[in-house]
Amino acid sequence: QVQLMESGGGLVQPGGSLTLSCLASGFSFKSYAMTWYRQAPGKDRELVARIGETGDRPRYNDAVKDRFTISRDNVKNVLTLQMNNLKPEDTGKYYCRGEYTEWWGPGTQVTVSS
Secondary structure: OOEEEEEOOEEEOOOOOEEEEEEEEOOOHHHOOEEEEEEOOOOOOEEEEEEOOOOOOOEEOOOOOOOEEEEEEOOOOEEEEEEOOOOHHHOEEEEEEEOOOOOEOOOEEEEEOO
16 A cells, blocks of 8 residues: 655754655655645645656745755655755645655644744
């Protein structure tokens, strides 16, 4: 069965960094483009970043461009989101998802606050 498990969230001060990971299993990870989404309290879930099957064509939400980097390891079946220069508006629960699927992990909480 498909499983996506995010980790790496936490509390960080503005300007800090975090690295999120998503361990995938139960499907052919290398065959799917992968995405990171986030949901802030009281807001809709939004796309943060997307990466192609082979690690190509990364795309970012304008709000995180030049601060976040999405990457993947198709041997270890891991999707990563490196987040730098974090801002309070980056606070939310972060989820990984197979593009065009309904496969979601339980999410990992990121809180940016002083």
